Amino acid sequence: xxxxxxxxxxxxxxxxxxxxxxxxxxxxxxxxxxxxQILGQKVEFLVSFYNNEISEKSEIFDDQFSVERPDGxxxxxxxxxxxxxxxxxxxxxxxxxxxxxxxxxFGPGTxxxxx
Amino acid sequence: AQSVTxxxxxxxxxxxxxxxxxxxxxxxxxxxxxWYVQYxxxxxxxxxxxxxxxxxxxxxxxxxxxxxxSETSFHLTKPSAHMSDAAExxxxxxxxxxxxxxxxxxxxxxxxxP
Numbered sequence: 001x002x003x004x005x006x007x008x009x010x011x012x013x014x015x016x017x018x019x020x021x022x023x024x025x026x027x028x029x030x031x032x033x034x035x036x037q038i039l040g041q042k043v044e045f046l047v048s049f050y051n052n053e054i055s056e057k058s059e060i061f062d063d064q065f066s067v068e069r070p071d072g073x074x075x076x077x078x079x080x081x082x083x084x085x086x087x088x089x090x091x092x093x094x095x096x097x098x099x100x101x102x103x104x105x106f107g108p109g110t111x112x113x114x115x
Numbered sequence: 116a117q118s119v120t121x122x123x124x125x126x127x128x129x130x131x132x133x134x135x136x137x138x139x140x141x142x143x144x145x146x147x148x149x150w151y152v153q154y155x156x157x158x159x160x161x162x163x164x165x166x167x168x169x170x171x172x173x174x175x176x177x178x179x180x181x182x183x184x185s186e187t188s189f190h191l192t193k194p195s196a197h198m199s200d201a202a203e204x205x206x207x208x209x210x211x212x213x214x215x216x217x218x219x220x221x222x223x224x225x226x227x228x229p
Contacts, residue, residue, distance in 0.1 A: 106158035
């Protein structure tokens with residue numbers, strides 16, 4: 001069964017460093033998302049991406065964040081200069097169709113720890 | 116604006132007992148509603164969803180949920196809990212006129228006692 005994969009599963013970095021979180025969405029999906037979950041808090045929407053551009057982004061997704069689909073398979077989230085408060089589990093998701101009623105398939109997450 | 120509230124961050128039931136996980140939502144437009152489950156070290160997996168039509172929705176693993184507009188609720192139930200149901204459960208809402216972003220509740224951790 002097709003699945004979304006994410007690497008690495010756990011990343012530890014120093015404050016101020018750049019990190020890139022990688023995701024491989026399901027191959028025929030066209031819509032991609034990043035969410036994050038700070039420990040003990042809700043899963044929060046960060047950004048959606050379609051046709052090589054951002055469709056929607058939340059207030060959390062400031063200039064420190066960027067997304068890219070560098071090739072036909074990967075979807076990346078970059079944090080330019082990490083802060084302590086960026087420590088969280090980051091989930092990538094993809095869907096075949098756009099619109100509120102369509103299922104998003106989630107990856108297992110990357111746990112980012114900023115020291 | 117949309118929001119989701121899950122009552123109870125932790126629910127514990129005995130094996131074979133009824134499972135009831137509560138979810139209330141707020142939405143200014145007709146909502147699409149979802150329940151996702153997360154097992155340890157895995158991603159979120161869709162259990163069931165409500166978009167339109169029948170308000171009682173059946174999902175995988177024997178779970179079902181009923182959309183009650185008057186109560187703005189979408190509670191998840193299962194008649195008989197199994198040990199394998201132990202996981203974190205997330206209720207989420209999405210607006211039909213937007214690009215599909217999901218607004219999640221805080222999650223409910225379900226424990227099943229033998």
